[in-house]
Amino acid sequence: MAIQTINPTTNQVVQSFEEMTEPAIDAAVAQAATAFEAWKTTTYPHRAKLLRRVAAQLRAQKPALARLVTLEMGKLLAQAEGEIELSANIVDYYAEHGAAFLADQPLHPDHGTALVRHSPVGVLLGVEPWNFPFYQVARFAAPNLMIGNAVLVKHASSVPQCGIAIERLLREAGAPAGLYTNLLISGRRADALVTDLRIKGVSLTGSEAAGASVAAAAGQSLKKSVLELGGSDAFIVLEDADIDRTVDWAVVGRINNNGECCVAAKRLIAVEAVADEFLRKFTAKMAALRVGDPLDPAAELGPLSSEAAAAGLVEQVQRAVHNGATVVLGGQRVARPGAFMAPTILTDLTPANPVFCEELFGPVAAFFRVPDEAAAIALANDSPFGLGGSVFTRDVARGQRVADQLDTGMVFVNHPTWTQADLPFGGTKRSGYGRELAGLGIEEFVNKKLIRVSALIDPF
Ligand code: NAP
Numbered sequence: 304m305a306i307q308t309i310n311p312t313t314n315q316v317v318q319s320f321e322e323m324t325e326p327a328i329d330a331a332v333a334q335a336a337t338a339f340e341a342w343k344t345t346t347y348p349h350r351a352k353l354l355r356r357v358a359a360q361l362r363a364q365k366p367a368l369a370r371l372v373t374l375e376m377g378k379l380l381a382q383a384e385g386e387i388e389l390s391a392n393i394v395d396y397y398a399e400h401g402a403a404f405l406a407d408q409p410l411h412p413d414h415g416t417a418l419v420r421h422s423p424v425g426v427l428l429g430v431e432p433w434n435f436p437f438y439q440v441a442r443f444a445a446p447n448l449m450i451g452n453a454v455l456v457k458h459a460s461s462v463p464q465c466g467i468a469i470e471r472l473l474r475e476a477g478a479p480a481g482l483y484t485n486l487l488i489s490g491r492r493a494d495a496l497v498t499d500l501r502i503k504g505v506s507l508t509g510s511e512a513a514g515a516s517v518a519a520a521a522g523q524s525l526k527k528s529v530l531e532l533g534g535s536d537a538f539i540v541l542e543d544a545d546i547d548r549t550v551d552w553a554v555v556g557r558i559n560n561n562g563e564c565c566v567a568a569k570r571l572i573a574v575e576a577v578a579d580e581f582l583r584k585f586t587a588k589m590a591a592l593r594v595g596d597p598l599d600p601a602a603e604l605g606p607l608s609s610e611a612a613a614a615g616l617v618e619q620v621q622r623a624v625h626n627g628a629t630v631v632l633g634g635q636r637v638a639r640p641g642a643f644m645a646p647t648i649l650t651d652l653t654p655a656n657p658v659f660c661e662e663l664f665g666p667v668a669a670f671f672r673v674p675d676e677a678a679a680i681a682l683a684n685d686s687p688f689g690l691g692g693s694v695f696t697r698d699v700a701r702g703q704r705v706a707d708q709l710d711t712g713m714v715f716v717n718h719p720t721w722t723q724a725d726l727p728f729g730g731t732k733r734s735g736y737g738r739e740l741a742g743l744g745i746e747e748f749v750n751k752k753l754i755r756v757s758a759l760i761d762p763f
Pocket of ligand 1: 304430431432433434457458459460461488489490491493494508509510511512513514516517530531532533534564565566662664690730734735
């Protein structure tokens with residue numbers, strides 16, 4: 304895949320980049336390994352100071368960084384600004400709480416003393432996707448720099464300028480050379496890097512295919528991996544939900560980030576008693592969305608990230624229809640240049656339809672009608688994915704009971720699946736393994752080292 308900025312609003316090539324050569328990659332890994340040896344000896348306050356400067360830089364440069372995100376992947380500008388702010392919050396969060404998360408854990412053996420100490424493991428590789436170019440990197444890099452690890456980031460080939468900007472920002476904030484390195488390489492070259500002996504672990508956010516490939520390379524070389532993969536979150540509407548508010552959240556949950564969220568509300572499941580009202584109101588709101596240039600503050604839905612993404616999604620919808628699904632709204636491209644697709648709603652998507660098990664990555668909602676709560680839970684769980692999910696009901700205790708029965712890594716009651724620095728993020732099943740964010744997210748790439756001190760006695 305060529306490393307290029309192609310503006311999806313126009314499909315024009317803006318800038319092309321040369322991939323790094325093998326010697327350049329080798330030098331970058333060597334520099335990261337050297338940086339790690341020094342960084343691991345620094346104190347938590349020293350590391351926190353760097354992170355706070357990074358967060359301040361993110362905020363200071365927010366307008367320019369947000370425009371870069373919009374240019375490279377088509378996010379609405381206001382949402383791009385929100386992503387930069389969220390990324391700064393994550394970086395600040397680990398600066399503030401990292402030391403407490405990583406403090407020694409005293410143990411209480413029957414004699415002597417013992418503790419668990421959190422030590423860094425070394426140089427890590429992050430393979431990141433284009434859909435949240437700053438947030439995804441922040442949630443990988445911030446906790447790991449706080450631990451004392453050094454990081455290499457192979458960003459998606461479609462957002463090279465975002466990748467370069469993040470590395471520059473780290474250097475401006477005072478990061479020593481090699482502590483954070485952006486690798487301008489395409490995905491097919493990531494696996495070879497994973498097997499490099501100087502790299503101690505890999506975290507990938509992206510598709511199942513990329514995750515399987517990287518995890519296989521990590522397994523072969525006996526290294527830990529964390530995988531944050533695709534999802535097809537259920538959005539369950541029970542008969543006692545506040546329908547008007549629930550419809551508003553369904554629209555946000557489906558089209559936030561132009562529909563390109565791993566935790567988007569992709570499957571809307573309403574119980575029979577409210578299904579007609581929900582579908583009617585949801586369809587009206589989706590139909591009224593203003594599709595347009597993501598730099599225009601009036602636009603509510605921008606383009607998909609690329610021409611290939613838009614063409615692929617239309618093909619998926621056509622395949623769904625060919626296998627029995629019905630298009631209630633949209634289903635086609637928008638008649639204008641760029642990678643735009645109309646807001647779309649599918650019904651009659653049965654388990655026999657091959658698209659039933661696929662992720663719809665864009666403004667396409669699949670609507671399902673079920674007799675009752677039990678059927679809603681069964682349908683929600685009938686998915687290869689297990690990332691997030693949500694349930695809408697006025698009865699919070701009922702919402703929590705439903706949440707207990709969903710086989711996913713995250714469940715939200717009365718809100719679509721969402722993210723913030725202090726909530727752990729991750730999935731089950733084919734959505735991957737491991738967690739990012741919050742306290743759990745800082746535990747993935749640490750050596751939890753036991754240190755045991757006994758009184759010196761005779762062995763027998
Ligand atoms: P993708 O193709 O898998 O790309 C993600 C990253 O993996 C890119 O840097 C890509 O590099 C790299 N890559 C691709 N093939 C690879 C391979 N064989 N070996 C190693 N690296 C490889 O993902 P995408 O389709 O663009 O992104 C959308 C997917 O990410 C969706 O499924 C979405 O749900 C998922 N996602 C998950 C989360 C989460 O937290 N669970 C968050 C965001 C997105 P190139 O760009 O150079 O190909």
